[in-house]
Amino acid sequence: MDTWDILSLPIEPHRPQVLRSDEETRAIAIELPGGEELQEHQVHERAYMLVADGEIEITKDGRAVRGGPGFLSHFEPAERREVRALRDSRLVLVLAPWPGIGHPSRKG
Incomplete structure (x- = not known):
């Protein structure tokens, strides 16, 4: 089992962990x-x-939704979106399957 205290992790802006x-x-x-x-x-x-x-605020196709702690969103593969932090935000992103079809790491 692996566990993380997400709010206590020493994550720097612009450096996803x-x-x-x-x-x-x-x-x-x-x-x-x-x-x-x-x-x-x-x-x-x-x-x-x-x-x-x-x-945060997520915008897709001109539609915006906002969410705070506990807000969960799902996106299909290749679904385009923009994510903006309305205030300092800590996010957890789960990608599956990894790596997806078309991911550059699958070439070769």
């Missing part, structure tokens, strides 16, 4: 300072994003 990565999933903790954003992006995997602390 991989918590665990195996053949099926990858879990990442992110510190996103208030006012900053993860510009519109997509990943090759299914993505689950949990707000552990702070408050």
Whole structure:
């Protein structure tokens, strides 16, 4: 068993911390300072994003939703979205399957 106290991890802004990565999933903790954003992006995997602390706004196709601690969102592979921190935020991102079809690490 692996466990993490997400709020106590020493995570620096702009330096996501991989918590665990195996053949099926990858879990990442992110510190996103208030006012900053993860510009519109997509990943090759299914993505689950949990707000552990702070408050964010997710925009997709012109629709925005906000969430604070305990807010969980799900994105399909290749689904584009933008995430903005309304205040300093700690996020947990789980990607599955890892790596997804089309991920650069699968080439070769």
